[in-house]
Amino acid sequence: MSQITLNVNGAAQPLELEPDMPLLYALRNHLNLNGAKYGCGLGQCGACTVIVDDQPVFACLTPCAGLEGKKIRTVESLGSAEKPGPLQTAFIEKQAAQCGYCIAGMLMRAQALLERNRHPDEATILEHMAGNLCRCGTHLRIIEAIKQVAGHNGSLT
Amino acid sequence: MAVVAVLGLIGAVWLMWRPAITAIERPTMFDTAQLQRGARVVESGDCAVCHTRPGGEYLAGGLPLVTPFGTLYSTNITPDVDTGIGQWSLPAFERAMRQGIARDGHFLYPAFPYVHYRRMSAADIADAYAYLMSGPAVHAPAEQNQMNFPMNIRPLVSFWNLLFLHGEPLTPLAQRSEAWNRGRYLVDGPGHCAGCHSPLNLIGAEKSSEYLQGGSVDGWHAPALVGMGQRSNPWSREQLVGYLRAGIVDGHGTPAGPMRPVSLSLARLPASEAEAIAEYLLSLENPPSVTETTAKTPASEPADHSTGALLFSSACAGCHGPAAPMRTIDGRPGLQNTSALQAASSRNFLKTVLEGLPATPGSPGPLMPAFAASLDNAQLGALATYLRQQASPDQPWADLSSTIEALRQETK
Secondary structure: OOOEEEOOOOEEEEEEEEOOEEHHHHHHOOOOOOOOOOOOOOOOOOEEEEEEEEEEEHHHOOOOOOOOOEEEOOOOOOOOOOOOHHHHHHHHHHOOOOOOOOOOHHHHHHHHHHHHHHOOOHHHHHHHHHOOOOOOHHHHHHHHHHHHOOOOOOOOO | OOHHHHHHHHHHHHHOOOOOOOOOOOOOOOOHHHHHHHHHHEEEEEEEEHOOOOOOOOOOOOEEEEEEEEEEEEOOOOOOOOOOOOOOOOHHHHHHHHHEOOOOOOOOOOOOOOOHHOOOOHHHHHHHHHHHHOOOOOOOOOOOOOEEEOOHHHHHHHHHHHHHHOOOOOOOOOOOOOHHHHHHHHHHHHOOHHHHHHOEEEOOOOHHHHHOOOOEEEEEEEEOOOOOOOOOOOOOOOHHHHHHHHOOOOOOEOOOOOHHHHHHHHHHHHHHHHHHHHHHHHHOOOOOOOOOOOOOOOOOOOOOOHHHHHHHHHHHHHHHHHOOOOHHOOOOOHHHHHHHOOOOHHHHHHHHHHHOOOOOOOOOOEEEOOOOOOOOHHHHHHHHHHHHHHHOOOOOOOHHHHHHHHHHHHHH
């Protein structure tokens, strides 16, 4: 066990962790942030996607050791059920979720893109989102939701 | 004096001026069998690997090629009249392929491998021409090259050509098998393997004295293709054929980086082509001067492998650990047996971890996520040290941290 302080959604979180623990386990089991999901554990599906600094990463494959001093953001930082953020609102309006398991990852990957490129075209969105899978097949609605946010100028938070 | 000046002028014109070849109406009628042969030639020449940019139209160019002399953009080789090769006759195309001169007479940069294409048969060049001219025309003007002075002056390429442009179309050697001759033709002609796998000299020409002895491309190490059967981890014919066709082969792994699209091209060709290449390459022996480095370079102090082991179990073992389903069900090799970890250079291992293996749209194959944002430099170094220790305990990689730093800069 070692002492690691993670900066998650703007708050410093001192934790006692096995140093080889992937970030996803720390988020879910120690911080009760259950938005990010365990899908494949192999970096092949994207259900665990969170943002580290400004990059989307697979939390299932990102060791906690080495994340000290970096800003980690999970889907919980985008808004709440009562007050969803712009991207979450678009996902609701476009009814982009079927079972919902992939959605937290989809949101975070899309958020990272929109923060870097406020008005991506469809080809850019498709290429960027290719690493995240939805087994229900709601990709078309997910893409529609992202395009909706990409198509206006409002704030992303 | 006047005579010298006139002779100098004539010499300069002879050297640096090439006539335009008359524009033609785009030909439209081609024989179906010829088009099928041409498609294979274009695939074996990897034309699309450079002449198609990511997300761009097939063969419409626009891929940036970063060279030590500046950045070049590949050009549009669809039969578009204004921006492609729609006005090129077969003689104009053949001159470009053999001499590196565009239809309008301007010198092409040797990043276009005409030093190899000139060794192709006239029939293959004609077939490739037919295939290219039969494709859809895409309007895509060439991007402006950003070459540094003096290489931005195209006629200067004529001096380069004077030094390095030689070699006739390849003819089969009677004492060798048909497959060997085919392999040599593919390697030295259309496949232009030496473009990456031979070291380049200071002005970007392949060192013919170090033919296929290893080079570099886009930050990757292009391994030596000589002595492949003589190494401590030798290649069998079957392994090499599988690898060349983008397979995952026991004992070596799967093509990554710039070799991945090349292997996907080869996978679309009949298996006999990769078999021929393997036949030829495995016949190439190490030159007498080159022996695999066996000199032991012990680490200055015993490295601590615990961090690397922890990182491996955390980030890698899900796919690469001994019990991982990809190992037990899919039969992928242990990392210690891959070419990347066996290589004297750490570059290919580090590049693979940083960039991953992107998925190939439309075809099954390995998909490895990029770890550039998940691992910091110290972690990457610890992981590399640990895995190298397992692959080659006597020869730890030197200069890991500076290599990692350089690769991070290159990918920015």
